[in-house]
Structures are given as structure tokens and as C-alpha cells.
Amino acid sequence: MKQFAIAAAVLAMTGLAAHAEKVKVTETVKLAAPPAQVWEKIGHFSDLSWHPAVKSTEASDGDKADSQRRLDLGGPILWEAIVSNKPASHSYSYRILDNGSNQKVLPVTGYVSTITVKPDGQGSEVVWSSTFSPAPGTEGEAARKAIAGVYRGGLDALAKAFAKN
Incomplete structure (x- = not known):
């Protein structure tokens, strides 16, 4: 472990840490609601209010190409940009x-992340996936856990919102 820490420090100092391993994360949830209903709730880049960690969200140009959104996480602010939108x-x-x-x-x-709602029997499956590199000074597993935690928080909230009573 000590050797890994030394290697990571050397990579960070040489600027090569930005080219670190690519990490992939995929989390899913199955919901008892049709895809169109789920998409209506989560399918707008401009509105991430369904995620419990997001206090407010606003986008520069709605769901259109080149739109950027500002996510207020109750203190920290996160900026994202839409890459593609395929509502159909x-x-x-x-x-x-x-x-x-x-x-x-x-x-x-x-x-880069993708949110997709797919049919699953009488309901839906939401797939939230991404690829990224850990930021300099961050181990891949720590970055993976951070992103997986964000996804689980949102998907668990969807499971509650669409739970059959």
C-alpha cells in the first residue's frame, strides 16, 4: 500500500494522474411504473429536483444542446453540461x-454519465452509469464509492416515489 501511495504521489507531481485509470459505475433500480411515467419525473436535464441531495437546480437552456445546469447541494455547487438528449x-x-x-x-x-429508463415487464428499470478518472490525489475506489453513493441516493428516492401503496 505504501508503494501505491508513493506511485500516486509521483504521478500527481508529474501531471500524469489526470490520465489515471478509467472507472466505470453502473447502478440500477426497478420500478413498478411505466417508462413514460418515470421519464416524466427524471427525464429533464434541467430538473434534478427528484434527487434528495439536490436543494435546487437550474439550467442555462433547459434540455437543449449546450445547456449547463447548476446544482445546489445545500452549500457545495456542482456544474454540469448536457452531452446528448434522446427523449424518444x-x-x-x-x-x-x-x-x-x-x-x-x-x-x-x-x-460522463447517462441516465436511461427502459421497459421491464410491467414496470421500468432506471440505469445510471458513468465513466471517469479519479481526481489527482484520489484513489479509484474512493471515487467509485462517491459516485455510486450519489446514484444510490437518487435511485432509492425513486424507488420510494414509485412504490405501490
């Missing part, structure tokens, strides 16, 4: 802007 396929992709401030909130760089 119930999917959109976005990236975290590598602006230095964002890495203080989530320890990642080169982050």
Missing part, C-alpha cells in the same frame, strides 16, 4: 465540467 429513447447524457471547483465536490475528472 428515454435517455440523456451529461458531463461534470472540469473546472477545479467541481472536483472539490466530487473527486473525479473526465466524468
